[in-house]
Amino acid sequence: MTEMKNIAVLGAGLMGHGIALTFARAGHQVKVYDAFPASLDALHDRVRDSLIALGAEKTEVADTIVRVCPEPDLAKCVREADFVFEAAPEKPELKRSLFADVEKHASINAVFASNTSVIPITSIMSGLNDRWRALGTHWWNPPHMIPLVEVIRTEWTAESTIASTVDLLASVGKTPVRVEKDVAGFIGNRLQHAMWREAINLVETGVCSAADVDTVVNTSFGRRLSVLGPMANADLVGTDLTLDIHENILADLDNRPAPSPLLGELVEAGKLGMKSGEGFQNWTPEQADEVRQRVAAHLRRLETILS
Numbered sequence: 289m290t291e292m293k294n295i296a297v298l299g300a301g302l303m304g305h306g307i308a309l310t311f312a313r314a315g316h317q318v319k320v321y322d323a324f325p326a327s328l329d330a331l332h333d334r335v336r337d338s339l340i341a342l343g344a345e346k347t348e349v350a351d352t353i354v355r356v357c358p359e360p361d362l363a364k365c366v367r368e369a370d371f372v373f374e375a376a377p378e379k380p381e382l383k384r385s386l387f388a389d390v391e392k393h394a395s396i397n398a399v400f401a402s403n404t405s406v407i408p409i410t411s412i413m414s415g416l417n418d419r420w421r422a423l424g425t426h427w428w429n430p431p432h433m434i435p436l437v438e439v440i441r442t443e444w445t446a447e448s449t450i451a452s453t454v455d456l457l458a459s460v461g462k463t464p465v466r467v468e469k470d471v472a473g474f475i476g477n478r479l480q481h482a483m484w485r486e487a488i489n490l491v492e493t494g495v496c497s498a499a500d501v502d503t504v505v506n507t508s509f510g511r512r513l514s515v516l517g518p519m520a521n522a523d524l525v526g527t528d529l530t531l532d533i534h535e536n537i538l539a540d541l542d543n544r545p546a547p548s549p550l551l552g553e554l555v556e557a558g559k560l561g562m563k564s565g566e567g568f569q570n571w572t573p574e575q576a577d578e579v580r581q582r583v584a585a586h587l588r589r590l591e592t593i594l595s
Contacts (some may be wrong), residue, residue, distance in 0.1 A: 292316055293456065294364045295567045296394075298386055299375035300327040300358065305334040306431035307373050312355040313339070313348070313388055314460040315431075319357045321365035338432055341584055342591075362386075363393040366416045370395075370454065373425060375403045383412045399449055401425040402518055410442045419444035423453060424467070426474055433587040435463040454469060477519075488566040489542035492550040498568035514590070 295311045297304050308318045312335075332353050359365040366372050376382050383402055390400060400422040402412050404466045416422055424440030437457050441450055450466065458465040467474045467508055471480065472525035487495050487501045487562035496504075514520075520532045542548075554560075554567060561567030562576035 293370040294368050295319070296321065296369035296372045297375060298322075298362075298365070298372065298390070300331045300334075300379075301375070302325075302446055303427060303429065303431055304373075304375035305331055306338060306429075306433075307375055307403070308356050309335045309352065309432045310460055310462070312352045313344075314459075315355070317355055317357070317364045319359045319369070321359050321362050325360065328360060331358045332356065338430070340464060341588075343588060362389055366390050366394040366398070369398050370394070371399045371401065371453070372405060372408040373401045378404060380407055380411055383407070384415055384532065387413065387422070387594065388415060390468065391418070397421070399423070399453060403427050406477055407449075408470050409440045410470045413442055413444070420446040421449050423449055424470070425457070426476070428476065430584075430587075433467065433584070433591065435461070437462045437464050438467050438477065439464050440470055440474055442470050460549070464583055485544075485548070486542050488548045488551055488568075492548055535593055 293316055295308070295316050295318045295320060297308045297311075297320045300308075300320050304320060304322070305595070308320050308331075312318045320328070320331055322331075335353055335356055336349055339352060344352070372394060374383060374386055383404070387400055394400070396418065398421065400413070402409055402422075402424050403426060404412070404424065405426065409422070412424075413419055413422035414572055419442065423442065423445045424438070426438040426440065427513075428434035428436050439453055439457070441452060454464045454466065465475065487505075490496055490501055491498050491574070509521075516524070541577070558564055559566045562571045562579070565573075566570055
């Protein structure tokens with residue numbers, strides 16, 4: 289088993305508390321910094337609620353929470369850390385500023401990891417003096433339930449930094465994947481949003497309703513995606529058939545380099561999805577909560593099956 293490490297997490301919100309929970313549940317000591325006192329005050333309650341949602345026993349909940357230490361002082365949070373995981377909002381300047389401060393106080397051997405969905409890691413870490421120890425770790429939401437963590441190399445990242453991060457993540461039950469080139473969106477979000485672009489275009493051009501898009505995905509290829517990825521599927525049906533299909537369909541797919549006008553219109557009108565009650569579809573608070581509960585229950589079932 290990987291030696292227990294001191295972990296620092298920057299950000300106590302949705303992603304940060306889940307990252308902290310994951311390491312603390314595996315036995316690591318975790319300090320969590322947040323610039324907002326209210327977020328730190330709520331940290332233990334968020335960790336407790338997430339553990340209960342995972343089905344953890346009372347003793348495990350108590351043992352995990354005691355290893356999560358809220359820390360309002362950034363310098364104290366990172367001073368003894370072996371790994372620093374940043375989970376701040378998706379604002380490049382904020383992330384760059386955080387790591388500039390972290391570098392002043394952290395150990396020379398500490399690994400710096402930025403959690404971001406799409407921002408190239410190079411743009412976040414370029415101002416550091418010791419860029420060899422910096423990389424990206426893209427955790428998926430919710431981070432304590434989704435196995436994948438994409439580990440992103442920059443042009444400066446040392447192989448030892450990549451290897452130690454992959455080992456650490458694997459030791460706490462995650463499935464790390466190496467991203468060898470620092471491209472926007474990495475692997476998962478490039479794949480996900482390629483599908484979303486086409487899904488939105490189908491609705492925008494009147495081919496079908498938003499609900500029908502989801503029905504098609506949920507009741508067809510979505511059912512096999514967890515055991516049959518797109519590359520294996522292409523080999524399963526044959527590269528020759530895949531080529532024939534692509535020759536007939538690719539030219540007709542949406543390839544605009546900008547977001548859909550329909551998406552922009554929804555945002556402009558304040559139709560922001562479940563949080564506002566309307567997006568591509570209408571949502572009552574009860575319907576939105578039911579979706580969240582259904583996703584959480586599905587992820588718990590998968591974790592039980594695969595563990």
